[in-house]
Amino acid sequence: MRKTLLIFSLIILANFKAQTWKNDEQYIQKFAAYAVEEMEKYKIPASITLAQGLLETGGGQSRLAQIGKNHFGIKCKEDWTGKTMTHTDDAPNECFRVYDDPRESYEDHSKFLAYRKYYTNLFKLDIKDYKAWAHGLKKAGYATNPRYAYILIDKIEKNRLYEFDNTSSKEVLYTVLKLYPGLREDKIFMAQLDQNKASSRPITVTVPYEQTSYAKQQQKVDAIKTRAEILSTILVKNHPNGGKKFVVIPEDTELGLISKKFGISESKLMKWNELDGTNLKRNDIIFLEGKSSTGNVATYKPKVGESMHEISQKFGIKLSKLYDKNRMAYGEQPKTGQTLYLKDKKPRS
Structure with missing residues (x-):
């Protein structure tokens, strides 16, 4: 039944391509599996977890998420013994937890709700009633914004995150594909889908040893996995x-x-x-689009070994414009400590 539904969805939506570069969409595609895993372990709706993650990180773009892999703004507190970082939130330079992997942040968020008395009543709610959970979080004091519940509900309904409340960790990639049918054109995602499918329903394929060895087969699997892992970590x-x-x-x-x-x-x-x-x-x-014709800072002093191309990429300025503003011949490289002009043209000496 699942396979038939998947094929039917792909046929109906064959002419649509997902805009995978959008922050919210790529965040969902990358972290939905974590939210579903947490739902299975701690009985927190995956839609709620994902919506909170989207909101807290700005679609994965926040400093806490990028540097600390902290997706839910969890502060250090007295019981935290792990790595920390300072970040200005309610007050300057507050202490926040730092994780080695975002999955740890997701689990910590689940524990934060599951093991604190303020949120006990949440777990009496229907796990598929995301609206009740959103209002319950606000009532329990999770956030001070008076519209917090409505903001979460809007995130959930706009992105159809409630779909993840009705799936499992074995089926989550199919749910992602249903929401973003354009991913069927992404060979890396389809390789992940096949790998997930294979892990839940293993099959045996007989191949003559002379044709290919186990080592070669494993290299191909590792190559697919490595490429998939590389692309899955990229955020716009x-x-x-x-x-x-x-x-x-x-x-x-x-x-x-x-x-x-x-x-x-x-x-x-x-x-x-x-x-x-x-x-x-x-x-x-x-x-992923054309760079600007001018910089957003006036000048810059190159570090040891920095090329004009590296500097143009760092500051988002077209390479030809960078050369032109500094009256340099194309291909010429800057000297360490030299003043490069990024906004206005270098004054004539």
Whole structure:
């Protein structure tokens, strides 16, 4: 039945492509599985957990989520013995928990609700009644915003997060695919789907040893897994210079994978990022739209070894404009400590 429904959905929605670069959508695609796992363990609606995560992190863009992998703004408190970071929230430089993995943040959030007396009454509610849970959280004092419950409900209904209240950890990827049918064109996501399917319903395939060895098969599986893991960690960010959308490459990979994930041709990505090849390195900045013609800061002094291209990517300014503003020949590289002009043109000496 599930397979028939999935195929039917794909046929009906075949002409639609998911906008996977949108912050809320990519957050849901990446963290829905965590929310469903927590629902199974602690009986908290996955829709509520996801909506809170979306709200707290601004779709994964907050400083706490990016640096501390803290998705729910949980502060240190006296019982916390792990890593910490300071962040200005209700007051300057407050202490917040830092996690090694976002999954730890999700579980800590579940424990925060499950083990505190203020939230006892929540667990008497129907797990599929997200509206009652939203109002219950507000009544229990989870947030001070008088419209907090309505904000959560709006997040849930706008993104159809209630779908995750009716799924399981084994079925969650199918639910994601139902919500974002355009992902059927994402080979990395489909590989994850197949891998999830295989793990719940293992099958045996007989292949002659001479044709392929176990080691070679395992290498292929590892390659798919590695690529999937790389792409799953990528979040679209808004650059301070004009809000241009960009991503930071987490591991060495190929431009083609970025092209497929975001539905942007390689030629456009190469043009917008002034690339002369398709091999991407860890921590490379890749813009998903054209950069600005001017910087958002007046000047910059290059660090040791920094190239003009690296600086243009760092500040979101077109490479040709950076050269022009500094009266430098194309291909010439800056000296360490040299003053580069990003807004106005360098004065003539």
